[in-house]
Amino acid sequence: MKKIYYLKSCSTCTRIIKALELPTDFEFQDIKTDAITPAQLEELYNLSGRYEALFSKRAQRYKALGLKDQNLTEQDFKNYILDHYTFLSRPVVVYNDQIFIGNSAKTIEAAKKAIHES
Numbered sequence: 001m002k003k004i005y006y007l008k009s010c011s012t013c014t015r016i017i018k019a020l021e022l023p024t025d026f027e028f029q030d031i032k033t034d035a036i037t038p039a040q041l042e043e044l045y046n047l048s049g050r051y052e053a054l055f056s057k058r059a060q061r062y063k064a065l066g067l068k069d070q071n072l073t074e075q076d077f078k079n080y081i082l083d084h085y086t087f088l089s090r091p092v093v094v095y096n097d098q099i100f101i102g103n104s105a106k107t108i109e110a111a112k113k114a115i116h117e118s
Contacts, residue, residue, distance in 0.1 A: 006091040029086040047099035051077035056089040
């Protein structure tokens with residue numbers, strides 16, 4: 001699979017997509033207009049091993065709902081991601097059987113390397 005889950009209105013996502021120089025066969029999914037499905041989230045979970053790894057603790061809703069003061073379970077992380085797109089850490093790049101989550105320079109460099117050195 002060659003897919004990126006991103007937010008079209010996010011300037012960071014736009015910058016990263018440009019930097020990754022993705023091949024034309026990549027599938028793009030704007031998670032705001034095309035919500036992530038339970039089956040898609042399950043695929044991401046199988047690659048990452050944890051829903052928490054896919055969950056954005058930087059989301060404004062995370063702080064607004066007081067979630068940082070709660071002990072969230074894996075099921076909680078899953079439910080919040082399915083409930084609102086802002087809880088998915090982004091972008092999420094899936095390249096074959098590898099997953100790259102988030103926007104750290106290290107993650108983006110690893111994704112770029114995997115995509116362009118195969």
